[in-house]
Amino acid sequence: MIYTTKFGVLARRSTWRWGTITFAAAAVLGVLLAVVLAACGPSGAGRVGVASDGGQASGAAGLGGAPTGGGDSGSAGSGEPQTGGSGDDPDHPDGGGSGDGGDGGDGGELEPPVQPAAEDCVTYDPANLTIEQSGDAWRMRDGGHAIKLFATKTDAEDGVKVARNWTRLCFIGRGNDRADRHRYIITYFQGPSGLPFGPAPHFDCITYDPAELAVHGPDGDGWGLRAAATPLLFLASAADAERARLVAAGNTRLCLIGHGNGQPDPSRYQLEYWRQ
Structure with a gap:
């Protein structure tokens, strides 16, 4: 019988020991993998998101705190001051109705033309x-x-x-x-x-x-x-x-x-x- 021979008993015990070791190693690797995924997953994405938001906040500060979407979003991202849509434009007191920075920046062109005196x-x-x-x-x-x-x-x-x-x-x-x-x-x-x-x-x-x-x-x-x-x-x-x-x-x-x-x-x- 396999259980009565020297070699048979040794073979059974060797198989059990290797199975136990393999299971333990797999468990340890699984724990390590979970830790690595936890470290590189959601929290890592969160740090990228903060960096991106920080860049947008810097651009808005360049506009003097103007709300995003009040002008050209591409220009706002650069941090450059905008001439159109700013709340201090005398011809657009509502702070940027047209969104056209070119015409809105020159108040004189928007005033009614002066009619010349009669000859x-x-x-x-x-x-x-x-x-x-x-x-x-x-x-x-x-x-x-x-x-x-x-x-x-x-x-x-x-x-x-x-x-x-x-x-x-x-x-x-x-x-x-x-x-x-x-x-x-x-x-x-x-x-x-x-x-x-x-x-x-x-x-x-x-x-x-x-x-x-x-x-x-x-x-x-x-x-x-x-x-x-x-x-x-x-x-x-x-x-x-x-x-x-x-x-x-x-x-x-x-x-x-x-x-x-x-x-x-x-x-x-x-x-x-x-x-x-």
Whole structure:
């Protein structure tokens, strides 16, 4: 019998011992595997998630704490400040309705455009222009109609030389009610006369680039017309400034007659006109 032989008994005992050892080893390996899986599984994913959330939080801080989704999510993730959709945009006080950062960033473009002042012109006969002395000044006339007052005879003669090339003298700001109202009245000519050019007047002009024209203001008591950093004119209202800008846009030189005259109210004796 197998149980009575020396070798049979030894064989049975050897088989039992190896089975016991194998079972124990499997149990130990199972425990170790469970520990490893527990360490690398959910808690590891949680650490990755924290790192990702930390990056998003950094981007939101760059927006000044703006809620996510208020603008372009791609830009928000970079941490760059946004020009559109920020709660301090005067044209979008609700903090970013359109979500278009380009247009929302420039409030001036969203304001209603200023309508230029209506044209205010008088027609005259360029072939009938004369000058006459009037007290300590000189006046340009069209027959019985006074056109413009000048400080000197030379200025009045230069005024005639310019005016004879046109048929209408136009004013900007003639209806203003300021105390120094003549300071805010600007003149220009319209309607070429077709008369032969006479002797050239003394030109006192400012050259500018029409592409650089812009209205600034209100600046103090009025609105300024500038070409880049060069001041050109000072107007009483935004509408007057816009009319001046339109006239200036078709020319490249603003010229003056009587500039620097010594009268108590020098603006009253000055004539402005444009040249190309």
